[in-house]
Amino acid sequence: MTTPASSSNVTGAAGEQVAAPAAGSISARAPAIRLPAVHLILSDAGCQPLIEQYGRTQTTDTARALLAELRAMLLAARQDHAIDSGDRSGSVQGAVAATDAATDIPALLAMLAERLQNANRANLRAVFNLTGTVLHTNLGRALLPDSAVQAVAEALRWPMNLEWDIDTGKRGDRDNLVEELLLELTGAEAATIVNNNAAAVLLMLNTLALGREVIVSRGELVEIGGAFRIPDVMTRAGAVLREVGSTNRTHLKDYAEAAGPQTALMMKVHCSNYEITGFTKSVELPELAPLAKQHNIATAVDLGSGTLVDLEQYGLPHETTVRETIAAGADLVTFSGDKLLGGPQCGIIVGRADLIAQIKKNPLKRALRVGKLTLAALEPVLALYRAPDLLPERLTTLKLLTRPAAAMRAQAELILAPLQAALGGAYAVTAEAMNSQIGSGALPVDQLPSFGLAIRPTGKASNALGKLEQRLRALPLPVIGRVAQDALWLDLRCLNGEQQEKFVGQLALLEQAGA
Ligand SMILES: *Cc1c(COP(=O)(O)O)cnc(C)c1O
Numbered sequence: 001m002t003t004p005a006s007s008s009n010v011t012g013a014a015g016e017q018v019a020a021p022a023a024g025s026i027s028a029r030a031p032a033i034r035l036p037a038v039h040l041i042l043s044d045a046g047c048q049p050l051i052e053q054y055g056r057t058q059t060t061d062t063a064r065a066l067l068a069e070l071r072a073m074l075l076a077a078r079q080d081h082a083i084d085s086g087d088r089s090g091s092v093q094g095a096v097a098a099t100d101a102a103t104d105i106p107a108l109l110a111m112l113a114e115r116l117q118n119a120n121r122a123n124l125r126a127v128f129n130l131t132g133t134v135l136h137t138n139l140g141r142a143l144l145p146d147s148a149v150q151a152v153a154e155a156l157r158w159p160m161n162l163e164w165d166i167d168t169g170k171r172g173d174r175d176n177l178v179e180e181l182l183l184e185l186t187g188a189e190a191a192t193i194v195n196n197n198a199a200a201v202l203l204m205l206n207t208l209a210l211g212r213e214v215i216v217s218r219g220e221l222v223e224i225g226g227a228f229r230i231p232d233v234m235t236r237a238g239a240v241l242r243e244v245g246s247t248n249r250t251h252l253k254d255y256a257e258a259a260g261p262q263t264a265l266m267m268k269v270h271c272s273n274y275e276i277t278g279f280t281k282s283v284e285l286p287e288l289a290p291l292a293k294q295h296n297i298a299t300a301v302d303l304g305s306g307t308l309v310d311l312e313q314y315g316l317p318h319e320t321t322v323r324e325t326i327a328a329g330a331d332l333v334t335f336s337g338d339k340l341l342g343g344p345q346c347g348i349i350v351g352r353a354d355l356i357a358q359i360k361k362n363p364l365k366r367a368l369r370v371g372k373l374t375l376a377a378l379e380p381v382l383a384l385y386r387a388p389d390l391l392p393e394r395l396t397t398l399k400l401l402t403r404p405a406a407a408m409r410a411q412a413e414l415i416l417a418p419l420q421a422a423l424g425g426a427y428a429v430t431a432e433a434m435n436s437q438i439g440s441g442a443l444p445v446d447q448l449p450s451f452g453l454a455i456r457p458t459g460k461a462s463n464a465l466g467k468l469e470q471r472l473r474a475l476p477l478p479v480i481g482r483v484a485q486d487a488l489w490l491d492l493r494c495l496n497g498e499q500q501e502k503f504v505g506q507l508a509l510l511e512q513a514g515a
Pocket of ligand 1: 196271272337
């Protein structure tokens, strides 16, 4: 933080004339350069819009910092000049000339405006997701439908009945806002919502298996994106992992032999981001749940992506739904709100009423609960599932996953020429078929036929693709593609009509950046 008072000695009323700290070291032939005083910059008519937008304090501090940097640069250039004495090499001359040019007020104001703009640009920004991964964890996963966007905006502006029962005027429970819908969509008895699915798994294990064993197949000790690993979450939850079977084969008798009075849960984890193929055997829920019941042990399933409808009806590969999992005998199911469900980031636990009641009493629930924005977004998304026939039109995630290849192809052909023109002769752009992924641990092996643009360098320039990626990232709306097989692939599945206009609109800047 700059303290305006402490820098007042630097700006002094006498102006910003550069005083050489050690006059003897400066050549007499060095050009005399003056910087205008801060107050002259601030009182210039051209500075008023900046003061209005960014405030007087910030504008003043930024102007001071800018002048201080220019002064340092100037002194360095003069000293270099002195050392070179007579031999004015191009670089020194260049530095001095550049500083000279920077010292008039319009030039300083332009620099000041740029600095203020950069400093005030949000860190969280919109980008183009042309990676081909629809639910991209690093790009924020599901995009939400307008009904959810509007509900969130209203929740931001208005007090809401988050924990207040309008009918009775008494204190309510935030989970109740979406519980009924969740029960209707999953067939479960009760539901509760937390911050994400990792939190859901943690809370479930900590509540039901603290100091006791949880039986999991060795083939299901999943790691999701590095930070979430079933064995680690188990430890942090205070539960004891009891691994059974082998990586590729686990039998019912493995579970049966491990079950005992020390067992709190039998747990199945969805292999969200890998597939075990070949000589394999796993125990499916319809087999496992009755065994657990015999031993009076609850069965939990970490389902990951949380599909609420049969995706096959939309031409997508089958993914086990929450309803199927409950029907197959799971006592508890945990899943994410922002994967295939297509809602906001949250973790949902559904299942037996007595177990959910225990989970809700755990003090950790208070630490992991969701805020009003999440619930505001989740309710309208869940409501869309009441009309499954309209879902591909209304639920953004499903709309993107079911986009016809022909639409993407037409889009690719439209964008090809302007993109090629912006990139010039150093790159060749072609419209090509490619494959998209659902992403975020949903259907990891299945790929969706898609269409987009492939960009290949035409020459032998080193790191041409890296430079291209960098240029695309430097745009006001950064473009994120995928590099593979000596090409940059821009999958157009996630580029909607509005975004397409913006994409083409900023291509002129790409051209300038390349020049
Ligand atoms: C994605 C996933 C998680 C983590 O869910 P988040 O919502 O990212 O916390 C946990 N388990 C499985 C099986 C998953 O697929």
